[in-house]
């Protein structure tokens with residue numbers, strides 16, 4: 001009898017305030033390169049390192065993610081961090097997802113910029129042991145240099161960088177989108193049309 005393949009689930013955490021094409025292209029890169037069965041976008045209630053700025057209400061960010069991912073077979077969205085509330089520590093999310101998906105291999109994908117501080121994250125050692133953390137390197141980034149300059153403990157660097165995947169270089173950020181809206185500039189093509197419409201209908205970021 002053919003052996004059942006272990007389910008491979010990716011987790012993509014962020015503020016998604018709002019979700020944009022950079023997120024979607026990177027997510028597709030991860031699905032392909034990690035051969036994921038499913039990639040779950042997890043909007044944070046409060047991102048631990050972004051506590052200085054309140055994002056728009058979680059229900060809006062969740063709905064925009066749902067609209068942006070609706071037609072994609074392997075993309076999914078979870079409200080677990082919004083339901084849990086408070087500061088969204090990744091370890092709490094991984095513990096819960098491990099419980100909900102016993103037997104699956106969990107991949108937590110993060111940008112290289114965030115990864116250099118990973119050892120300072122809440123329960124970072126447990127996090128590294130309970131899922132496969134995968135750094136995403138943009139086209140122009142030099143992983144060797146980033147690793148050398150990071151404060152990551154030795155052992156961690158080698159482990160993390162051996163799993164690194166290359167992603168498209170897309171120069172768009174949620175901050176830029178919020179700024180463009182505030183200045184009355186177009187965000188067409190930077191976010192999916194459904195998201196652009198949602199933002200206009202709900203008068204977000206003005």
Ligand SMILES: Nc1ncnc2c1ncn2[C@@H]1O[C@H](COP(=O)(O)OP(=O)(O)OP(=O)(O)O)[C@@H](O)[C@H]1O
Pocket residue numbers: 013014015016017022023026109110111112113114138169170171172173174175176
């Ligand atoms: N253009 C992009 N290319 C690759 N990764 C990205 C891009 N934009 C965001 N990410 C990654 O997506 C994750 C979630 O990002 P987040 O929701 O904070 O979006 P952001 O665009 O970086 O937001 P902000 O501009 O508000 O800081 C992070 O790991 C971040 O590194």
Ligand SMILES: O=C(O)c1ccc[n+]([C@@H]2O[C@H](COP(=O)([O-])O)[C@@H](O)[C@H]2O)c1
Pocket residue numbers: 012013014015016042044046047048049050088089090091110114120121122
């Ligand atoms: O758990 C932590 O200590 C921790 C510290 C910094 C960031 N994170 C997570 O990393 C993801 C991206 O964060 P950010 O700040 O780029 O939106 C998001 O899911 C955060 O919850 C998690």
